[in-house]
Amino acid sequence: MESEKYSKELDVAVRVVHMACSLCQRVQEGLVSTSSDQVKSKDDDSLVTVADWSVQATVSWILSDIFGCQNVSIIAEEDVQTLSKADSADLLAAVVNTVNECLAEAPKYGLQRPDKVLGTSQILEAISRCNSTGGPTGRHWILDPVDGTLGFVRKDQYAIALALMEDGELVLGVLGCPNYPMKKEWLSYHHEYYQNMSLSSPPTSDSWEKGCVMYARRGSGKAWMQPLVRGPKKLEWPNSARLIRVSSINDPALATFCESVQNSNSNHSFTAGVAHTVGLRKQPLRVYSMVKYAAIAHGDAEIFMKFARSGYKEKIWDHAAGVVIVEEAGGVVTDAGGRPLEFSRGVYLEGLDRGIIACSGATLHGKIIGAVYASWDSSNL
Structure with missing residues (x-):
């Protein structure tokens, strides 16, 4: 069966x-x-x-x-x-x-x-x-x-x-x-x-x-x-x-946003810019580990963004389990270009477009992707 x-x-x-x-x-x-x-x-x-x-x-x-x-x-x-x-x-x-x-x-x-x-x-x-x-x-x-x-x-x-x-x-x-x-x-x-x-x-x-x-x-x-x-x-x-099940909140002003605790391998200032552009009002929830994916799947947070600092490559074991659970709980996980993450090219997430975005639903996800493009253009002027 x-x-x-x-x-x-x-x-x-x-x-x-x-x-x-x-x-x-x-x-x-x-x-x-x-x-x-x-x-x-x-x-x-x-x-x-x-x-x-x-x-x-x-x-x-x-x-x-x-x-x-x-x-x-x-x-x-x-x-x-x-x-x-x-x-x-x-x-x-x-x-x-x-x-x-x-x-x-x-x-x-x-x-x-x-x-x-x-x-x-x-x-x-x-x-x-x-x-x-x-x-x-x-x-x-x-x-x-x-x-x-x-x-x-x-x-x-x-x-x-x-x-x-x-x-x-x-x-x-x-x-x-x-x-x-x-x-x-x-x-x-x-x-x-x-x-x-x-x-x-x-x-x-x-x-x-x-x-x-x-x-x-x-x-x-x-x-x-x-x-x-x-x-x-x-x-x-x-x-x-x-x-x-993921949260049903799709208003950025009410959404809780997770990011990594350490800024050694993630760009906190860029995520802060995206958060501001999209209208996130709450302070980011800084959480260690893939517990960020757990928080989205469980409905305790709506967004997780990670933009790596240059030279850092994401490893597949840091995301694989969390991605399956969030997606089956009703969420969406892609790179910043809106494409699915690619786990089949070795130990690294190769071909990643800028970063990773996990959301509780398609509406919020679309808004975040739009804000990333707007922020990225202005930060690279």
């Missing part, structure tokens, strides 16, 4: 992302400070933690175990070079320990645990298996093990993102957002602040405080959200899911 295509892949992806969320929360609880051995600096100055490598190893091992190593191609952010260096022995030991702790809990998510504890070489192999460069043919998983590592280290917003592409087309997307607040107004606060606030007001029985997994299958016209599996009591799988 055509409508059920990719249902097994989606089911496995949702479960493994739930596992990855749990792993990240455990690592985060142990992350006392950014000066600890658990954080390494990558060449591009972004932080890489035990969580990045551990999530990559876990996802790689589960997908390979279920679908067979020879059938699984994974495009992912981390490689094993840093981990394999002599001075990384403690870091590697922490990763091995973290992965095995996580895999031991696989049955809680309806997945098989390994027969025996995985050794260092098996874990390095699982990480290094994620070395695909994608392309227009075949089936490729696209993984960002911890998107928004700075948000993760600061105990703010971050995401675990997994998508599947077949013959150049995205077919499913899953986003784990461990700190995503269920109250829209808390998105603009630092996570620890609303954690303290939530202690003063007990949660109602039909809501959960924070943390979810959002997911969608291409062509279904539906996007879903589940609360995280948490606590010592075993939550029966399948977990409860509810449909999510």
